[in-house]
Amino acid sequence: MKSSRINLIALFFVIIFFEILLIAYLILNHRMVGGHDGFEWFVDQWYFVNGKVSHHEIPLWTPYMAHGQVTSYIYNRLGMFHNILMLFSAWIKNINFLPLFYLGLFFDKFILLTGTWLLARRYFKNPVTVFFVASTLVASTITFTQFTHTILLIYCLPLTLYLLHRFFDDWKWKWLFLSVFLFSVVSINIYYFISVFPLAVCVYFLVVFLCSKFKDFENFKIKKTDIIWVVAIGVIVSLMVGIFFLEQDPLISVHAPARQLDGQVSLSCFLTAGGGIYLFKWWEVFLGISRSGDYTLYLGLLTIPLIFIGTVSKNRNKYPFLIGALFFLLFSLGTPVASMAYYGWPMMKYFRHIGLITPLIKFYLCFLAGFGFEELFDFDKDQEDQRVYFKSLFSGTLLLMNGFFLSVLIFNPNLDYFFLSRIVHNSTTIDLTGTVINCLYYMICLSLIGSLIFLLRPTIKKYNPVYVLFIVLFQLISMYGYAYQQIQFRTFHLMPQDYALMEFQKIPFIQHRLVDDHQFPRTHLLNSLKGVLYDETYNFTFSDIVDTGFRSDISLKPYDKLSHLFYDKALSPVYLKLTGSSEDKIQFFSNAYPSRNVGAVIHNKSFAGDMLFYYLDPSNLQKGWFKGLDLSQNQRLNIPYKLLSFSPNQIEISVNVPQNGAWMQYCDAWHPQWKAEVNGRPQRIYLGSVAYKAIPLAKGINIVQFYFESNYLKAVYYYLMISSFIWMGFLIYLLISKGFV
Numbered sequence: 010m011k012s013s014r015i016n017l018i019a020l021f022f023v024i025i026f027f028e029i030l031l032i033a034y035l036i037l038n039h040r041m042v043g044g045h046d047g048f049e050w051f052v053d054q055w056y057f058v059n060g061k062v063s064h065h066e067i068p069l070w071t072p073y074m075a076h077g078q079v080t081s082y083i084y085n086r087l088g089m090f091h092n093i094l095m096l097f098s099a100w101i102k103n104i105n106f107l108p109l110f111y112l113g114l115f116f117d118k119f120i121l122l123t124g125t126w127l128l129a130r131r132y133f134k135n136p137v138t139v140f141f142v143a144s145t146l147v148a149s150t151i152t153f154t155q156f157t158h159t160i161l162l163i164y165c166l167p168l169t170l171y172l173l174h175r176f177f178d179d180w181k182w183k184w185l186f187l188s189v190f191l192f193s194v195v196s197i198n199i200y201y202f203i204s205v206f207p208l209a210v211c212v213y214f215l216v217v218f219l220c221s222k223f224k225d226f227e228n229f230k231i232k233k234t235d236i237i238w239v240v241a242i243g244v245i246v247s248l249m250v251g252i253f254f255l256e257q258d259p260l261i262s263v264h265a266p267a268r269q270l271d272g273q274v275s276l277s278c279f280l281t282a283g284g285g286i287y288l289f290k291w292w293e294v295f296l297g298i299s300r301s302g303d304y305t306l307y308l309g310l311l312t313i314p315l316i317f318i319g320t321v322s323k324n325r326n327k328y329p330f331l332i333g334a335l336f337f338l339l340f341s342l343g344t345p346v347a348s349m350a351y352y353g354w355p356m357m358k359y360f361r362h363i364g365l366i367t368p369l370i371k372f373y374l375c376f377l378a379g380f381g382f383e384e385l386f387d388f389d390k391d392q393e394d395q396r397v398y399f400k401s402l403f404s405g406t407l408l409l410m411n412g413f414f415l416s417v418l419i420f421n422p423n424l425d426y427f428f429l430s431r432i433v434h435n436s437t438t439i440d441l442t443g444t445v446i447n448c449l450y451y452m453i454c455l456s457l458i459g460s461l462i463f464l465l466r467p468t469i470k471k472y473n474p475v476y477v478l479f480i481v482l483f484q485l486i487s488m489y490g491y492a493y494q495q496i497q498f499r500t501f502h503l504m505p506q507d508y509a510l511m512e513f514q515k516i517p518f519i520q521h522r523l524v525d526d527h528q529f530p531r532t533h534l535l536n537s538l539k540g541v542l543y544d545e546t547y548n549f550t551f552s553d554i555v556d557t558g559f560r561s562d563i564s565l566k567p568y569d570k571l572s573h574l575f576y577d578k579a580l581s582p583v584y585l586k587l588t589g590s591s592e593d594k595i596q597f598f599s600n601a602y603p604s605r606n607v608g609a610v611i612h613n614k615s616f617a618g619d620m621l622f623y624y625l626d627p628s629n630l631q632k633g634w635f636k637g638l639d640l641s642q643n644q645r646l647n648i649p650y651k652l653l654s655f656s657p658n659q660i661e662i663s664v665n666v667p668q669n670g671a672w673m674q675y676c677d678a679w680h681p682q683w684k685a686e687v688n689g690r691p692q693r694i695y696l697g698s699v700a701y702k703a704i705p706l707a708k709g710i711n712i713v714q715f716y717f718e719s720n721y722l723k724a725v726y727y728y729l730m731i732s733s734f735i736w737m738g739f740l741i742y743l744l745i746s747k748g749f750v
Contacts (some may be wrong), residue, residue, distance in 0.1 A: 045540030077678030124168025285364030319381030411455030
């Protein structure tokens with residue numbers, strides 16, 4: 010089959026068409042991601058875009074996470090499409106966010122498709138092979154319960170490899186700049202990305218150079234016209250390094266499972282965290298059933314024998330993918346390869362969940378299958394009939410055996426349960442009842458039809474458009490039928506009243522923290538979610554509670570210190586007063602007392618929670634000055650106030666202080682980048698009650714404004730927004746100019 014621009018365009022847009030069908034189904038049927046990390050990413054994206062749309066500001070702060078938190082930890086969840094949405098927020102204020110969320114998913118897969126297409130065009134001349142590789146990888150990328158490991162780890166990898174190939178081809182430094190630029194956009198503040206991703210790139214090109222005996226370096230050169238690109242590369246690398254170190258906020262306390270305070274993990278955690286560190290999980294590629302909320306392994310039935318054929322082919326171009334697949338398979342199984350990477354590769358000590366990098370292995374396997382596809386189905390190549398016969402017989406027999414094995418599973422419930430319950434460690438998507446049986450029947454049919462495709466191959470001596478079309482259709486049905494199945498497992502339908510909750514709206518100010526998050530009206534939606542839920546969920550449900558009921562990976566140290574003081578008595582009257590539960594979150598006191606150790610005062614048994622103590626530098630205090638002070642007295646003032654405005658980054662109130670001065674405490678976590686103004690004049694913010702913001706007020710009317718200010722964070726966010734917009738345009742240009750030539 011001769012390569013032509015029309016064939017390439019047609020096949021590319023066939024994949025686009027099927028991806029659009031899936032997205033349209035999700036949008037029109039109001040399907041919601043089913044929980045786990047997928048819902049976490051949905052919430053983070055909704056919160057940021059909603060802040061820009063509803064409050065006309067980039068949310069730098071979230072008031073509902075652990076009594077207040079900086080958003081630098083969660084901004085990396087946006088992705089390129091939602092970065093662009095932030096730039097054009099005024100245009101989308103009347104659009105429900107759920108369709109925008111899925112359009113962002115489509116854009117991420119479009120990046121994956123474009124990069125895979127361009128890289129496959131470099132290795133394969135047959136358009137159908139390019140189509141086979143690209144459609145298999147894109148359709149098998151399922152993200153609804155996990156974004157980090159299923160797509161963010163790989164969606165820019167093929168494009169990066171393509172750009173670096175262009176650089177090494179002719180040593181034009183603009184291609185290296187583009188690859189570094191792309192890496193900076195997708196990797197800022199993502200530890201797992203800046204460890205595993207560069208390792209994958211380096212392993213790949215090390216094998217490429219070894220296969221070419223480093224001949225590519227014979228033409229190494231830097232022209233005068235390249236200096237500007239070299240300087241630009243240095244600027245971006247310096248920017249990334251600077252951002253990494255500036256992001257190390259000393260007030261942020263990391264308490265994700267098994268992480269140390271600096272975010273690193275021990276070797277034992279590195280080798281075991283997240284589970285999935287066993288070979289048996291790969292049975293999924295034969296069963297076509299994915300029960301893990303963290304990854305999927307199915308690649309289509311045609312792909313399985315083609316991987317074996319590609320592995321033994323004589324094409325030397327296979328080695329970067331073969332070595333990459335073996336390397337990361339051993340890495341994902343916790344072998345000595347993983348231990349060596351932990352100690353020898355930069356940033357690897359920040360990475361965990363090695364068992365969940367299987368989508369990276371799938372990337373290599375799809376290209377290996379591409380080499381097998383050309384070995385068997387490229388009719389323009391002269392091939393020995395005997396070799397074609399044995400390859401076809403092997404492939405057809407393998408799929409027939411798979412169909413027989415699945416039939417045995419159906420009629421042997423004990424064996425059925427044994428296999429299905431051991432594929433993965435984490436059953437978060439489906440059960441072992443009738444749904445599984447239906448899937449097995451479907452896979453048996455595919456096995457029989459797939460075996461027929463292979464067994465017919467020796468009888469077809471030259472290009473047959475009907476036969477090739479049948480292969481294309483079978484692969485589409487196999488892969489997109491699987492994708493549709495996974496949508497049913499990993500998403501759920503929203504009722505009209507719940508769909509309306511996805512619309513943009515202003516973040517409300519909650520006067521009192523509650524003990525039980527189920528008392529908030531939006532939390533009923535959580536009943537349909539599966540897997541782990543994170544405290545980012547409160548940004549969507551507007552739940553302001555005393556102590557989180559969800560997994561919390563980070564918080565600010567002042568809040569940590571306060572909560573630890575009441576670790577064994579979290580519902581004590583004193584704690585509920587201090588945290589703004591039994592009292593208003595905005596509290597007034599007739600006086601306030603400086604202390605070098607506020608925690609010790611608050612922890613005193615006689616302290617009733619009705620006095621305000623704030624931290625002051627010990628050098629300005631005399632030790633034990635407050636001895637004899639009655640800590641049980643009530644110095645609270647019942648002063649009414651008026652809320653003038655509220656948003657994630659600021660709050661403004663008006664209060665009339667009737668007496669000769671008072672103190673105000675806002676029970677939102679203290680951070681040095683919070684500023685305060687009273688009647689337009691700057692006011693120092695003190696660290697009150699161990700964790701919160703406290704300021705003095707004069708007699709009379711006070712207009713009090715707290716606002717979070719970080720020019721650094723704004724600069725980083727706008728860099729990502731503008732860079733994403735530039736990359737969207739360049740991606741389209743690259744596809745048109747290089748993808749169909």
